[in-house]
Amino acid sequence: MNSDEDCAAAGIARRSTGRTRQRPAVIRAARVADAPQIALVHVRSWQCAYRGLLPQVYLDGLDPVQRVGRWERSLAEATDGRDGVLVADAGGTLLGFVAYSPSRDGDADQARVGEIEAIYLLPSAWGNGVGRRLMDVALARLAEARFDQVTLWVLDSNARARRFYEMGGWLADGAQKTEESRGFPMTQVRYKRTLMASGTGPVLSCLRHAA
Numbered sequence: 001m002n003s004d005e006d007c008a009a010a011g012i013a014r015r016s017t018g019r020t021r022q023r024p025a026v027i028r029a030a031r032v033a034d035a036p037q038i039a040l041v042h043v044r045s046w047q048c049a050y051r052g053l054l055p056q057v058y059l060d061g062l063d064p065v066q067r068v069g070r071w072e073r074s075l076a077e078a079t080d081g082r083d084g085v086l087v088a089d090a091g092g093t094l095l096g097f098v099a100y101s102p103s104r105d106g107d108a109d110q111a112r113v114g115e116i117e118a119i120y121l122l123p124s125a126w127g128n129g130v131g132r133r134l135m136d137v138a139l140a141r142l143a144e145a146r147f148d149q150v151t152l153w154v155l156d157s158n159a160r161a162r163r164f165y166e167m168g169g170w171l172a173d174g175a176q177k178t179e180e181s182r183g184f185p186m187t188q189v190r191y192k193r194t195l196m197a198s199g200t201g202p203v204l205s206c207l208r209h210a211a
């Protein structure tokens, strides 16, 4: 499943045929029953996106089944509207998810600064606009929850994701951190963007690229 061919296939299809044809995805709130598919998307996306960037032995050892329980617990927790998980659902197949919350950074005002905690798509869905749609809805939710800024952390060597964020108006704010919790160093950089105050204008502002 995590072979070079599996990871390369989506990119080759996109390059040769332009946007790949897929069932249209609906963006909706995640449910507890989505946990197995979210765990699968998360692991497959890591295995392809971080190939060559993180130790292969670590990527090979990732097991979606071991992550289902954590996702079930997280999705079962009541949300106050300031955090949530959205999925892109194509006829029952989840193509990707985005998780958002108040900022978890020690230097942030949690009343004002939201965070995109994670955004991951199945490799076969990359480059089809699904990530952009997920991001737009998550930013609209954060604006409705009255956050006026939003941040995220991205692996410094994750060029695809950094390009995606920069095209969406995000800017690196100079913050950087290196975590060793997985047994190898992972250096991440922080990106930031502004959200307008909630209301018709701001939500439209966040969604200005959604059409």
Ligand SMILES: CC(C)(COP(=O)(O)OP(=O)(O)OC[C@H]1O[C@@H](n2cnc3c(N)ncnc32)[C@H](O)[C@@H]1OP(=O)(O)O)[C@@H](O)C(=O)NCCC(=O)NCCS
Binding pocket: 045, 046, 049, 119, 120, 121, 122, 125, 126, 127, 128, 129, 130, 131, 132, 133, 153, 154, 155, 158, 160, 161, 163, 164, 165, 167, 168, 169, 209
């Ligand atoms: C990063 C990721 C979520 C992006 O989602 P995606 O569906 O592949 O990206 P999209 O198809 O929506 O973006 C397509 C294009 O629109 C651009 N774009 C994205 N948002 C945009 C916006 N708001 N306005 C204008 N352009 C935008 C992108 O840069 C990209 O440009 P390109 O066609 O020239 O390559 C997805 O590729 C992925 O899951 N990658 C692996 C996991 C990962 O790295 N996650 C991030 C961890 S921090």
